[in-house]
Amino acid sequence: MMRNGWMILALGFWGMALAQDGGKLYAQYCAGCHQPTGQGVPGAFPSLVGLDPLFKDPKGRAYLVQVVAFGLQGPLKVGSFTYNGLMPPIGQLEDEEIARLLNHIGASFGNRNPQPFTPVEVQKARERRLTPQEVLKGRPTR
Numbered sequence: 001m002m003r004n005g006w007m008i009l010a011l012g013f014w015g016m017a018l019a020q021d022g023g024k025l026y027a028q029y030c031a032g033c034h035q036p037t038g039q040g041v042p043g044a045f046p047s048l049v050g051l052d053p054l055f056k057d058p059k060g061r062a063y064l065v066q067v068v069a070f071g072l073q074g075p076l077k078v079g080s081f082t083y084n085g086l087m088p089p090i091g092q093l094e095d096e097e098i099a100r101l102l103n104h105i106g107a108s109f110g111n112r113n114p115q116p117f118t119p120v121e122v123q124k125a126r127e128r129r130l131t132p133q134e135v136l137k138g139r140p141t142r
Contacts, residue, residue, distance in 0.1 A: 022104025025097055029090050030105075038109030044085070046078040048109050055106050055113040059140045064105075065117070065125035066135045068098050073132035076139070086132060095119040095126070 027036070030048075034040050038048040054060030071089035075082055093101070099117040106113025130138070 022100035022102070023108075025093070025101040026104050026108075029093075029101070033087075038105070043081050044083070046076065046081070046083050048105055049111070051105065051109075051111050052113075054140065055111065055115075057140060059138075061117070061121065062125040063135070063139055064102055065098060065122050066130055066138065068093070068101060069122075069126040070130045070135050071132035072135050074136040076136060089132065091126075095122040098122045098126075 033045040034048050035045075040047040051064070054064055067087065069089060069091045071091075072087040073085070075084045077083075090098075090101075096119040099119050099122050102117045102122075103113065105111060106117070
């Protein structure tokens with residue numbers, strides 16, 4: 001039993017380390033629009049607060065990877081605001097970097113991602129290349 005406890009603790013620290021490392025990626029690629037607080041700019045850039053349902057759903061997790069890798073374009077309703085802009089793709093990031101970025105978002109802004117993203121999960125979600133419009137069409141309803 002003690003060994004399992006140590007493994008869980010080690011995985012938790014690993015997930016936190018990945019999230020911290022992802023903070024630099026967030027600052028570089030995301031904070032300019034979504035703000036350092038993740039609150040976004042109402043009417044211009046959506047908030048990243050309250051993404052827990054997407055982090056808990058396999059389709060939602062794939063969608064988040066695709067948003068980062070392929071971008072997003074078209075009308076998007078988040079809360080009481082509708083956004084109709086373009087989020088550019090950040091597809092130049094490696095699978096591990098996208099995992100770290102999403103782990104940071106999932107551990108920040110009040111989000112509670114229970115399962116860290118892995119590079120393998122990211123690779124699988126980005127196998128099929130999508131346009132930003134196709135990513136929007138695949139958005140799970142919340």
